[in-house]
Amino acid sequence: MSTDYLKRILTSKVYDVAVESPLELAPLLSQRFGNSIYFKREDTQAVFSFKLRGAYNKMANLPPAALARGVIAASAGNHAQGVALSAKRLGCRAVIVMPTTTPQVKIEAVRRMGGEVVLAGESFSDAFTHAQELERAQKLTFVHPFDDPDVIAGQGTIGMEILRQHPGQIDAIFAAIGGGGLISGVAAYIKQLRPDIKIIGVQTEDSDAMLRSVRAGRRVMLTDVGLFSDGTAVKQVGVETFRLVRQYVDDFVVVNTDAICAAIKDVFQETRSVLEPAGALAIAGAKKYVTENKWKNKTVVAIACGANMNFDRLRFVSDRAEVGEMREAVFAVSMPEQRGSFRRLCELVGDRSVTEFNYRISDADRAHVFVGIQVSSAAEPAKIASTLRRHGFDTLDLTHDEMAKTHLRHMVGGRSGLASNELLYRFEFPERPGALMRFLNAMNPDWNISLFHYRNQGADYGRILVGIQVPPSDKKQFKAFVSDLGYPNWNETDNPAYKLFL
Structure with a gap:
């Protein structure tokens, strides 16, 4: 299966819709922490998130008959936009089931791209259950946000780009974990070519299903998940992502809401871009990890994975950033x-x-x-x-x-x-x-x-x-x-x- 992922990533079709996102040094953070800290700017994609990579790769590999019937997805928002944009490009119907807690900015973005939005449940898991019912009733093809080899391979192209953009020393790559699709794809690629690079997963204190699952040796189902970082609010990780994370991910770091708010502010000061909470998760994790492990003069990459932020939420972020820092x-x-x-x-x-x-x-x-x-x-x-x-x-x-x-x-x-x-x-x-x-x-x-x-x-x-x-x-x-x-x-x-x- 491991070689299969390398081949899947190298032959994925993501560049019909995605761009090779910039890998940028963050000079202010690098100086403050005494390490070279780079941002992989997935917030610069057309849907302001990495999710269109996996969605498009999955849909572009579907048989014509399946594509003609249309696709369905469950998503907190970014995967939804990826599926909607891909459907528009491929000329097929897309039904998106989203939790009722999804920020309005993401709902409106999906509708603008022609996606049919159905709001159901309070978390991704609730929306997922409803989407499965609609899939059977309307004979649609399910495009999973993370637990699918083609989706994982699409996200893995980020790892491919990082190595191409920075062929020199990299000590660690930090990636946010919700269901595990992003980190699984990146780790599957990186570990086969550069096993010396540490892959470190970042989760929030109130949505740490992957970390709990790895510790327990089995997939754990959380009763509740925190909704501030809505893009990673997943109650149970995927079967395939769990397998890949156990095989390839070296370590984990868990951060709180205040640390995420501080990271959003840090990225704004570096780039004048505003990330969403899940998008800044890897940066918050990198800051905490290098501090706790007293790293100096190392090179780390944090994947800035999304920028679909509700404007109203900035008031809260601004208030809490100072405490988080x-x-x-x-x-x-x-x-x-x-x-x-x-x-x-x-x-x-x-x-x-x-x-x-x-x-x-x-x-x-x-x-x-x-x-x-x-x-x-x-x-x-x-x-x-x-x-x-x-x-x-x-x-x-x-x-x-x-x-x-x-x-x-x-x-x-x-x-x-x-x-x-x-x-x-x-x-x-x-x-x-x-x-x-x-x-x-x-x-x-x-x-x-x-x-x-x-x-x-x-x-x-x-x-x-x-x-x-x-x-x-x-x-x-x-x-x-x-x-x-x-x-x-x-x-x-x-x-x-x-x-x-x-």
Whole structure:
């Protein structure tokens, strides 16, 4: 079977629809990690993913009668686009069953290419079951997204290109694993010509069916899969892909959502391209693997395998990238509810950039603040927490708390019976170190801050919402403070949403 794959890959018909994607050095990452890190840019294909290689190779090898009846596929999106594009090129009908959780960008792309979309189930496995029923009912030919020798061979052409594009030393190739088609094809080719190159599979913590299967010595069925990296959300790997992975793959690395978000940001900074989560999985894995194994001066290739990202998801990615890179730590800090506590906390943070402040007065004695701080290493959050505790601030490190990062940071606040004489203002100020302290230092120390929300969004201007308790007799002085500050500001005290919720 092994020689068969070499022949299948060498004679595959992928180049009717696919291009030889670039193999590009990532200079910023290479310098940061002390290794030569290359991206194999499969996001540059016509459907922004490697999947059209395997789909077309399978369909181009079908007997004319089977092609005439039409094909059916189950896919989270990228394979679907590959099948739809291939069907358009080959002039046949294509029915695509997709999970209901599939990003809209992928659904629309399939429809634009003439594919008939059927939405069924919440994961690939659910969609797969429904597709099998339709296959039998309508006598269509099933084009499997990964567990098919022609599909695997089509994906294997990526390995062929890597060796042609970089004939010199390569220490490892990192590939994302969902069902295993990509890594199986690449490994089957590479290991027969260059067995010295390590093939390393990358999976997410919540969709690691292949790793569990290899450890168990049999194909394991996951009960649930995480949906952030929807392109690799597979409950059970293929029979043939499992066999090939056990035979050829050297190692595995598992990454979390934050690491994927950080990798998406890394690729954007290198290429100005935005990968989808599954597309950035190999990059996240390569970063983690070279760090944990203390690799230096080695050459690694990470397959950037897809860029079908829902635009709406970028908000989440942006928020979590800093945490994934260990550039942001988040804390819950309790302090005495007295004037000056807030300023003292800012002074202890020192020169570090504050990325977020959420606070609402709620207790006469204690104040609870949600704060994000920019850090430069994984060890720094513990040091910050220790410093704050030493100065009398009870501190809880929430950097790895999923609920806090996803929900709590947006929910700090509510109505307060203690917020008498409160004026609510929005301010914009230049996003530079010291701007926040300038604001606090200019304020009358007799005025109490009763609400504060700030989030660094990476823009040139920071935006804060602040509630300040100003006695009626100080209104004139407060107006002078706002005017002298020189920052654009808006009085929101009469805003109906403020009256309703805060």
